[in-house]
């Protein structure tokens with residue numbers, strides 16, 4: 001079984017994330033980046049399938065990313081966790097690509113890997129947080145997709161998923177090949193072991209350009225984006241109001257505040 | 265001005281409040297055309313769509329819409345968009361809504377914007393990004409704009425109409441019949457307002473120590489919904505459906521009360537746009553206080569019951 005896990009390199013959410021003022025794209029150089037934490041769950045789920053070992057033919061896990069130079073760090077982290085090899089789609093023309101172009105390029109890359117049984121992704125990136133790329137990928141690759149999966153069972157020919165929806169929890173089945181995006185409820189991602197970190201150094205990572213994928217550079221990047229950011233404004237920090245220390249009447253004082261604001 | 269398609273968000277035919285918000289927004293930009301997919305379309309549903317100004321209602325009912333995940337709905341919606349030459353399509357920014365929007369964008373070759381907190385008459389959207397740190401104005405400059413709109417993006421304003429009704433005969437491809445729903449377990453009803461729609465939310469975190477009783481009682485006294493931090497959800501104290509934050513729900517109520525929640529960036533991402541924020545935490549250094557309009561430093565186990573009693577007294 002061949003599994004591709006899509007991983008994204010994102011600016012650290014606990015740092016001061018910002019935009020590049022010249023073109024309103026996410027600033028990916030001024031802030032330290034890391035593997036999107038929500039993709040760790042997808043990597044872990046792939047490794048659990050390896051560990052379960054019920055595919056007699058063995059399970060191969062390929063970590064794939066698209067992004068600028070530093071994005072290979074996301075692949076590296078996945079390799080340290082236990083993925084077998086990596087693919088980094090790297091091309092200057094990709095700068096500023098929207099979700100559609102991203103999905104189109106990733107679809108071409110998955111196609112180039114060939115004979116993929118399962119594509120695993122996180123539920124959203126922690127920077128753009130749109131949650132649309134996996135479903136778009138399903139359209140481009142013409143594969144079934146199950147999103148927001150909180151529990152996954154994989155057999156040699158199908159997946160059974162618990163999808164945690166807004167109003168109901170659904171059990172969904174699809175034949176392989178398929179695309180599954182997983183939530184942060186699905187598992188507890190492992191930390192890379194020392195052995196894993198050492199082993200990762202020897203694992204192969206291929207770098208592919210748009211030409212390697214047969215994707216026209218004019219169809220991607222900021223100029224081809226079908227949605228345009230007009231303006232970016234930093235939200236004023238919320239100012240701190242009154243904070244009182246409870247001296248036995250804290251609850252009453254809180255209720256008084258609520259009443260003054262007409263919530264009671 | 266053109267036709268703005270609104271995908272009706274409904275549970276077994278019961279139209280959700282978010283749909284009335286979408287219709288209100290659509291009226292700013294053009295003529296709202298409602299698309300009702302699946303079974304359950306009845307007088308009550310018709311009434312809601314007419315009260316909020318739908319000029320036309322497309323009804324498409326095919327078994328595939330309920331037997332398979334998302335893909336058939338995206339196909340049906342694409343067919344509706346083509347049938348009326350829509351200039352924009354609005355869907356609710358729920359898990360399913362965003363996946364429908366994603367597929368629709370590919371089918372129509374259109375740009376997509378998700379999680380809009382407002383949409384102007386020229387279809388310029390407002391989004392809150394980076395955990396609420398920035399506000400972004402965006403637009404789909406050409407083609408059919410596909411926009412997933414957050415709950416509470418607008419106050420629903422009635423505008424009675426008498427919409428024409430049209431049955432839409434949709435064709436569902438084999439491709440769209442591959443993720444089969446084999447079982448469905450509806451979420452248990454709580455009798456409380458829907459978390460994303462509630463005017464008041466009372467949330468509990470790790471500081472509750474696992475006892476959500478005081479949180480629920482205060483929520484009930486105030487007529488609000490209950491939320492939880494991921495730490496509380498991960499500990500198994502409260503169901504994930506009630507998690508507020510980056511990987512849970514985004515709420516934007518009039519009042520958000522955080523009890524025993526530190527205020528991590530991922531939690532703030534889900535509640536930062538609340539109008540009034542109140543915090544109860546025993547640690548005076550907790551980051552939640554920096555964004556609170558009112559805070560009490562102390563033990564929530566004594567403070568919350570006191571607030572509840574006082575609220576009940578004042579309401580009596």
Ligand SMILES: Cc1cc2nc3c(=O)[nH]c(=O)nc-3n(C[C@H](O)[C@H](O)[C@H](O)COP(=O)(O)OP(=O)(O)OC[C@H]3O[C@@H](n4cnc5c(N)ncnc54)[C@H](O)[C@@H]3O)c2cc1C
Pocket residue numbers: 037038126184468469470471472492493494495496507508509510511512513523524525526527528529530531534544545546547550562563564565
């Ligand atoms: C990718 C990712 C996604 C995430 N998504 C979310 C998300 O969607 N939602 C979310 O909430 N978190 C999310 N988190 C987790 C987040 O980083 C925090 O770990 C979490 O919000 C902490 O929850 P908490 O505030 O309840 O717990 P803690 O941070 O442990 O805080 C508990 C607070 O309770 C106070 N306290 C303890 N006892 C009492 C008492 N008796 N009375 C009053 N106060 C008391 C303490 O002083 C402390 O401030 C995410 C993290 C990651 C990495």
